[in-house]
Amino acid sequence: MDERRIGVFDSGLGGLTGLKRLMKLLPGEDVIYFGDTGRVPYGGRSAATIARYTRQDIHFLESFSVKAILVACNTASTVLPQLGGFDIPVLGVIEPAAEAALRATRNGRVGVIGTAATVRSGAYERALAGRAETLAVPCPLFVPLVENGHFRPGDVVIETVAREYLEPMRDFGCDTLILGCTHYPLLRGVIGEMLPGVELIDSGAAAAERMAALIRSRGLESGRTSGSVEYHLSDDPEGFERLASVFMESRVTAGAKKVDIEAY
Amino acid sequence: MDERRIGVFDSGLGGLTGLKRLMKLLPGEDVIYFGDTGRVPYGGRSAATIARYTRQDIHFLESFSVKAILVACNTASTVLPQLGGFDIPVLGVIEPAAEAALRATRNGRVGVIGTAATVRSGAYERALAGRAETLAVPCPLFVPLVENGHFRPGDVVIETVAREYLEPMRDFGCDTLILGCTHYPLLRGVIGEMLPGVELIDSGAAAAERMAALIRSRGLESGRTSGSVEYHLSDDPEGFERLASVFMESRVTAGAKKVDIEAY
Numbered sequence: 015m016d017e018r019r020i021g022v023f024d025s026g027l028g029g030l031t032g033l034k035r036l037m038k039l040l041p042g043e044d045v046i047y048f049g050d051t052g053r054v055p056y057g058g059r060s061a062a063t064i065a066r067y068t069r070q071d072i073h074f075l076e077s078f079s080v081k082a083i084l085v086a087c088n089t090a091s092t093v094l095p096q097l098g099g100f101d102i103p104v105l106g107v108i109e110p111a112a113e114a115a116l117r118a119t120r121n122g123r124v125g126v127i128g129t130a131a132t133v134r135s136g137a138y139e140r141a142l143a144g145r146a147e148t149l150a151v152p153c154p155l156f157v158p159l160v161e162n163g164h165f166r167p168g169d170v171v172i173e174t175v176a177r178e179y180l181e182p183m184r185d186f187g188c189d190t191l192i193l194g195c196t197h198y199p200l201l202r203g204v205i206g207e208m209l210p211g212v213e214l215i216d217s218g219a220a221a222a223e224r225m226a227a228l229i230r231s232r233g234l235e236s237g238r239t240s241g242s243v244e245y246h247l248s249d250d251p252e253g254f255e256r257l258a259s260v261f262m263e264s265r266v267t268a269g270a271k272k273v274d275i276e277a278y
Numbered sequence: 279m280d281e282r283r284i285g286v287f288d289s290g291l292g293g294l295t296g297l298k299r300l301m302k303l304l305p306g307e308d309v310i311y312f313g314d315t316g317r318v319p320y321g322g323r324s325a326a327t328i329a330r331y332t333r334q335d336i337h338f339l340e341s342f343s344v345k346a347i348l349v350a351c352n353t354a355s356t357v358l359p360q361l362g363g364f365d366i367p368v369l370g371v372i373e374p375a376a377e378a379a380l381r382a383t384r385n386g387r388v389g390v391i392g393t394a395a396t397v398r399s400g401a402y403e404r405a406l407a408g409r410a411e412t413l414a415v416p417c418p419l420f421v422p423l424v425e426n427g428h429f430r431p432g433d434v435v436i437e438t439v440a441r442e443y444l445e446p447m448r449d450f451g452c453d454t455l456i457l458g459c460t461h462y463p464l465l466r467g468v469i470g471e472m473l474p475g476v477e478l479i480d481s482g483a484a485a486a487e488r489m490a491a492l493i494r495s496r497g498l499e500s501g502r503t504s505g506s507v508e509y510h511l512s513d514d515p516e517g518f519e520r521l522a523s524v525f526m527e528s529r530v531t532a533g534a535k536k537v538d539i540e541a542y
Binding site: 051052053058059060061062063154155158159161162164170171174175248249250252276 | 322324326327422423428439512513514540
């Protein structure tokens with residue numbers, strides 16, 4: 015039993031799709047969520063800048079003496095190996111999503127879509143090396159399109175962009191596709207239409223499952239039956255509830271606190 | 279005569295469209311350009327965060343003892359009034375663009391398009407108040423679409439998004455439209471097709487003209503016949519030449535230096 019909270023962070027609010035799963039799996043845990051909304055998006059930045067931002071995000075959550083940290087952001091997860099060791103478990107999305115894809119694939123061809131930085135890092139190819147054939151395609155417009163409401167089937171803008179990005183995936187013939195960005199689960203409908211029969215792996219959900227297993231196997235459960243979430247953002251929280259409700263797929267009414275992330 | 283340089287900054291590289299005009303008008307001046315690529319885009323952030331970032335950008339350029347600063351970013355320009363006085367002229371784009379629109383309009387109806395933050399600030403409405411009827415419409419997807427190459431006429435993605443954003447402008451019946459973001463001059467073709475006969479005001483160019491007039495009227499010219507530009511960015515400069523060439527509409531080969539903007 016461990017009464018400490020679990021920390022979760024993302025470059026913005028996309029990580030809420032992972033948080034949602036975590037709360038379902040571990041309903042008794044208290045969670046601190048940090049969204050780096052003052053510096054979002056990470057996906058177009060350099061590895062050095064992403065590493066610096068990610069280090070600050072982890073320091074911020076560590077300041078609450080959390081018992082574990084879930085990095086609910088693919089771009090930030092790609093730099094974890096270079097940040098070195100931590101005193102508590104810090105779990106990224108790459109390896110859990112890669113393992114989930116390997117369990118799902120039947121033809122050994124796994125596609126990966128993500129931000130420019132995630133794809134450029136080669137993190138998924140390394141995680142899958144020797145165990146599956148891999149094709150990774152950057153989809154830089156998916157995040158702004160989702161954030162601006164263009165994510166539903168029938169929307170000509172998202173469908174045109176998705177067709178262009180996913181064309182190489184059709185040719186590649188993967189039967190499993192890793193949604194390598196925590197914004198992408200909202201595009202399940204659009205992507206599913208273009209790649210029928212392909213299994214879509216939700217990277218945030220895969221990481222949440224791994225976190226739940228870790229908490230249980232190490233006896234780190236809170237012992238309570240219901241938990242709560244405290245939200246922190248690096249930009250002013252105006253509009254937080256609206257966008258958070260999109261990613262949580264239910265109404266979010268909790269406010270968010272503002273944090274000066276540059277101080278960490 | 280004043281041998282000091284002129285500082286120019288933008289949240290990213292869109293401000294290069296203003297720099298281009300400035301260099302044409304003042305070919306003898308040396309310029310320092312700063313692009314806050316580690317924290318771009320500003321347009322979706324809160325006024326408080328934009329003010330903090332803009333203050334740092336100005337401090338950085340002041341550290342070079344520049345003789346004047348051109349804020350080649352509409353979103354940053356909206357917070358200048360609250361940043362207070364400066365020892366050197368600091369010129370934003372709002373007022374020069376508003377004045378250019380007033381000179382151009384014949385029917386007294388001026389449209390404004392910009393980022394969410396620029397429109398929310400009401401800066402253009404204030405600048406035009408009592409002198410023109412105004413309608414301001416936020417176009418949050420224009421920046422990511424331009425940066426990802428969707429800006430040419432015939433591109434179904436930009437045309438679909440532009441049609442949706444510009445529909446209220448057609449109904450409004452403006453004869454003059456302020457391109458209230460330094461990315462938007464690249465969309466001249468697309469916007470011109472949808473609003474035929476409407477005069478498009480390039481806010482960065484209008485501000486560059488104002489800066490040139492100011493430099494001349496105060497006798498601050500360098501006295502040289504050719505100048506150079508030094509580029510500084512807050513993210514690693516990888517890919518800088520490619521994107522810079524898009525905005526400058528000519529090949530940029532000069533490298534860029536990396537600056538830790540959080541230190542200013």
